[in-house]
Amino acid sequence: MLRDHPHLTAEGLDREIYLVSGGRTLAGFDAVRHLAARLPLLSPLGLLMYLPGAVLLGRPAYRWVADHRRTVLACRIGEPTIVHKALASLLIVAVLAAAAAGSVFRTEDWPLTCVPMFATPVEPDGARYSFRIRAVDAKGKSKELPSSACGVPELRLKRLLFRAYGSVSEDDPYGGRPGDTPAAFEARMTAFFRAWADAARGRGNLAGARRLRLEVVREAGGRSERHRVGTYDLGTREFRREPR
């Protein structure tokens, strides 16, 4: 090599890459961009390297890589390079942050979770609660509608309903509503029942109904108690709480 190109030196070749082409000799960053611009896959990068000012960044960057190729950037077969380590570190931080975020912010929002399954204690009498939606006709007669009448399975629909309904615990991952008020509650329930009623009507499940009544049922020790939460008027499309 040195015999064929006497203008090159061993020290120079050790310091940077040389490209001898058509009587011209290019070194370092200039050699790299000359090659990159002529290789189809690298040509977009090569063109970028010819933009005005690119040499101001490119030459020091090349110098740094060349100077550190036997120290910081050196690796044995199979060992991660510094670039690999940097990208892997980003992935590690992102994955662990996402895994911890659900718990830190107490949220249930796939894939964020605070993993609350089977943690909640029950009252000493083992009370369980549920929602019921009843359709009320012009004569005041009511019948229970499956919450899935709108086309969403009950397991999901009642969680959606609970998100709108709200929990008394402001940090509850499903129904937490900090600073909730009766007016805000009615507004949310109005929006929920508008969507629910439109979907149920579209499926022919509201024939003859004038109002929808939301109830909470408490069941404990074989006894059931009901509480009327409020009524959604299908004409005015508004939800109002029952007077207490």
Next chain:
Amino acid sequence: MTALSRFWFATSRRYSMGIFRIILGAWFLLDFAGFLPALDEIARRPAALMSPCAGLRWSGLSQADPAALVALLRPAAWVLAAAATLGAGTRFALLALALVNAILRSLHNSWGYVGHASILPAFTLFILAFSPGAADWSLDALLGWLAARLRGAARPLLDRLAGRPAAVWPVHLVLMLVAVVYFAAGCEKIREGGRSWLDGRTLQWYLEGRAHSKRLGDSTQFFSARRDTPTDRLFRDPWGLDKVCNSAPATATGKRVAGSRALCAVLSWATLFLECGFFLVFFLPRRLQYVLFLLLAAFHGGIGHMMRIDFGGYVVLYLCAVDWNAVVRALDSFLPGVGRARESS
């Protein structure tokens, strides 16, 4: 800093992300057999009631038509899962599968419900897609070996398939991910249940399956109330509805265990120990790590048996930490040459 760097980026021939790719891919194929056909039902739900989850919002697809997404991505999920398992276009298949799976699961979880069992396998697919060594034991590696052989430069086949020693960060990240979620679950039990969890009463109640009553509608959930709620917050109902709770069906074994409060207390403490103590996996010698994995597999098996809740996807994740190269070496007695080939890599 050096210790941290060594923890994540030391190289080892102990693990094989290629073999783990095959196992996880096979699990996804099995899981898809139940999950993907069920997506038909999502396409028929009213869009107005959809509540896009974080995964869907992050993907920028929260406004997209669920039916169109399902129609487009479901066939792709099958093809990509098969390609990732076999290792055909491995990197692309893994990354595309991770994205497609995340979008489909996000759709499934955009109706108020959170499917916890699908979260960790979904994250793990992303980790695997970027893992060094994920393309070992693949069709790609086999084709690479054939091409090299045609050029007359082939290494031994098994050496080529098994790949090189690789950085341990994917294995440690999967285990750390599991540890974070387990720890969160343990903390939640202490936070929510407190003494009621520690004395076994909460677990006893759930094992009895008394919440699993169709009379209250859907039998897999109910709501609980906080009876000490201040009166100014009781404007919705007189009891103070507080939480969505999961329930489980009563099984014969579950009822037998629930018959003893002492046993429930022991199991409650054991659950806390396993969930909060999983971090110890990084400090345990290999054999004790395997003991911990077996205990956790038994834990999830017990939950599956007593409560019919499937967390098999979590158990699959422990398999990333198995010394598969030792297994391959052990195969030497059945397939002469296998171990030698691996040793020379």
